[in-house]
Amino acid sequence: MADCIFCKIAQGAIPSVKVYEDDLVYAFLDISPINKGHVLVIPKEHHESSSTVPEAVAGRLFHVGSRIGIALKRKFDWDGFNLHLADGTAAGQVVMHVHLHVVPRGVDDQFHWNWRQLKYDDGEMAAIADGIKEKFVF
Numbered sequence: 001m002a003d004c005i006f007c008k009i010a011q012g013a014i015p016s017v018k019v020y021e022d023d024l025v026y027a028f029l030d031i032s033p034i035n036k037g038h039v040l041v042i043p044k045e046h047h048e049s050s051s052t053v054p055e056a057v058a059g060r061l062f063h064v065g066s067r068i069g070i071a072l073k074r075k076f077d078w079d080g081f082n083l084h085l086a087d088g089t090a091a092g093q094v095v096m097h098v099h100l101h102v103v104p105r106g107v108d109d110q111f112h113w114n115w116r117q118l119k120y121d122d123g124e125m126a127a128i129a130d131g132i133k134e135k136f137v138f
């Protein structure tokens with residue numbers, strides 16, 4: 001897409017520090033990392049949402065992301081990594097070209113996701129699961 005910064009990065013029109021590229025995806029260092037080595041993996045074709053990414057491309061995105069996480073652990077002794085994808089502004093998506101974050105993690109890296117844990121009322125879990133099943137389209 002003409003005005004998309006990540007399309008331009010994938011095409012080489014805007015500079016980036018590349019770590020991987022193939023026919024479907026492009027991976028480069030995030031310019032403002034959570035930890036140093038934080039990588040973004042993007043499909044080469046423009047999609048705003050993960051929901052329109054073809055299964056083969058989505059599979060490649062996840063596969064490459066996990067392998068980059070392993071490479072970060074092997075080379076820089078990180079203890080683990082997060083794979084994170086924000087779909088939609090409400091979820092924290094800022095760049096509207098779908099991207100998978102690969103965030104290297106250390107046991108003492110002082111970064112906290114602030115993951116809260118709510119409780120369900122009686123019967124609520126079943127009702128929500130039924131609602132998802134009702135609207136699910138493969």
Ligand code: AMP
Pocket residue numbers: 005016029030031032033040085086092093094095096
């Ligand atoms: P999100 O909030 O999931 O949309 O993440 C967007 C990410 O893109 C942020 O972590 C930014 O630091 C990163 N970013 C934005 N512009 C660039 C750029 N030109 N090169 C590398 N990373 C970028």
Ligand code: ZN
Pocket residue numbers: 001004005006007008045046047096097
């Ligand atoms: Zn794009």
